[in-house]
Amino acid sequence: MSEVLTRRVYDIREARKNPHYDWMHPSWRDLVIDHLASSPKARIDFLRCCGRHGIQLALSKGGGAQGKRYRPLLVTQEDWQTLQENIKARTSNETEEAVHAILSSIQEAILHETGSPGEATGPSKENLHSIAQDITSILRTRWDKENTVIPIEMLLTYCRITEALDPLPPMPRLIPTWETYWEAALEELTFNHAETALSTYSIGKWIDLAECISRSEPRMLTQVKFPACSLEAVQHFLKTASEFVEGEAVLRTKSDYESEIELLSEFKIITRLGELIPSFTDQTEGLSDEIDSKRSRLEDELNESFPEPDYSGDDTRPSGGISIEEILSDL
Structure with missing residues (x-):
C-alpha cells in the first residue's frame, strides 16, 4: 500500500512542471515517511533531492501517530552524509528565505538534542555539528563574497548556531x-x-x-x-x-x-x-x-x-427595525 502511494506521489510530481505541495494529508504523509524509513534506496534518493521542507522533515523529531518518531529518515551514516551534501549545495545556491529556513532547522535540531547547546552526545551531535560547521562556513563565504546586507533575524540564527560549535566559527563581514x-x-x-x-x-x-x-x-x-x-x-x-x-x-x-x-x-x-x-x-x-x-x-x-456603545441593554429592537415588545403588547 505504501509503495503504491509513494509511486502515485512520484507520478503526480512528474506530471507537473514545477511540483510543489503546500499541504498533504497526515495519513498519506505518514505512509510515505514509513516507506522511506523502511527503504534505504528511497531514503537516499529523497535526502539527495529534497528541498527545504524535506530537510526540515528529516531533522525534525517527535512525529508519528504516537509522537515518538525519532528522525526516521536519518537511519544510517550514509543518510546523514547525503543530507549534509544536499544542505551544502542548497546553502550555496538557494534564496535567502530558503537558506534561513534550513539554518533555523539546524539550530532547532541542535538545541532540541538535549535542550541546550553543546550538551548533546553521540552520532546525532557529531553529525549535526558537522552540518552546522559546513553551513556556517559556506554561508559566511557567500555573504562576504556578495557583500550581503544580512537580515538581522538570519544573523541571529547564525550566531546561535555558532555558539554550539567548538572552536567558535568567525563572524561574517558586517560592515555592509x-x-x-x-x-x-x-x-x-x-x-x-x-x-x-x-x-x-x-x-x-x-x-x-x-x-x-x-x-x-x-x-x-x-x-x-x-x-x-x-x-x-x-x-x-x-x-x-x-x-x-x-x-x-x-x-x-x-x-x-x-x-x-x-x-x-x-x-x-x-x-x-x-x-x-x-x-x-x-x-x-x-x-x-x-x-x-x-x-x-x-x-x-x-x-x-x-x-463604546453599550450592547448590554434589554432593547430587543433590531437595528433599523421595530420593537418586538411593541408588537406583542397589543396581543
Whole structure:
C-alpha cells in the first residue's frame, strides 16, 4: 500500500512542471515517511533531492501517530552524509528565505538534542555539528563574497548556531550590514515631525543588530566608533520625543486621539535606546515615564469622550427595525 502511494506521489510530481505541495494529508504523509524509513534506496534518493521542507522533515523529531518518531529518515551514516551534501549545495545556491529556513532547522535540531547547546552526545551531535560547521562556513563565504546586507533575524540564527560549535566559527563581514541598518535608523532618528510621519521600525532593527554585534563581535563596534557615531542623532530623537510629550495637540475626533496615542507608543523605543547606550539611561527612563503618563491620560480622555456603545441593554429592537415588545403588547 505504501509503495503504491509513494509511486502515485512520484507520478503526480512528474506530471507537473514545477511540483510543489503546500499541504498533504497526515495519513498519506505518514505512509510515505514509513516507506522511506523502511527503504534505504528511497531514503537516499529523497535526502539527495529534497528541498527545504524535506530537510526540515528529516531533522525534525517527535512525529508519528504516537509522537515518538525519532528522525526516521536519518537511519544510517550514509543518510546523514547525503543530507549534509544536499544542505551544502542548497546553502550555496538557494534564496535567502530558503537558506534561513534550513539554518533555523539546524539550530532547532541542535538545541532540541538535549535542550541546550553543546550538551548533546553521540552520532546525532557529531553529525549535526558537522552540518552546522559546513553551513556556517559556506554561508559566511557567500555573504562576504556578495557583500550581503544580512537580515538581522538570519544573523541571529547564525550566531546561535555558532555558539554550539567548538572552536567558535568567525563572524561574517558586517560592515555592509551595519552601514545599511544605520543609514535607515539615522533617517528615523533625525526625522522632522512637521514633515514626516514617525516610524521607529528601522531604529528597532538597528538596535537588534547593535545588540547582536555587542555579544558576538564587540570589536566591530569599536571599529565603527559606536556609540560615539550615534550620540548626536539619538540626542536629537530624544529632544523631539520630549517636545512631543510636552506639547498639547488639539484633539477633536476619535481618530485624533488614536493617532496621538499611536505616536506616543512609537516613542517608547527610547527605552531600548537607553539600554543600548547607558549614557542616555537616566534621560530615557524619565522621558519614558512621561510618555506612559500622557498616554494613559489620553486613553482616559478617549474613553470618556467617545465611549463604546453599550450592547448590554434589554432593547430587543433590531437595528433599523421595530420593537418586538411593541408588537406583542397589543396581543
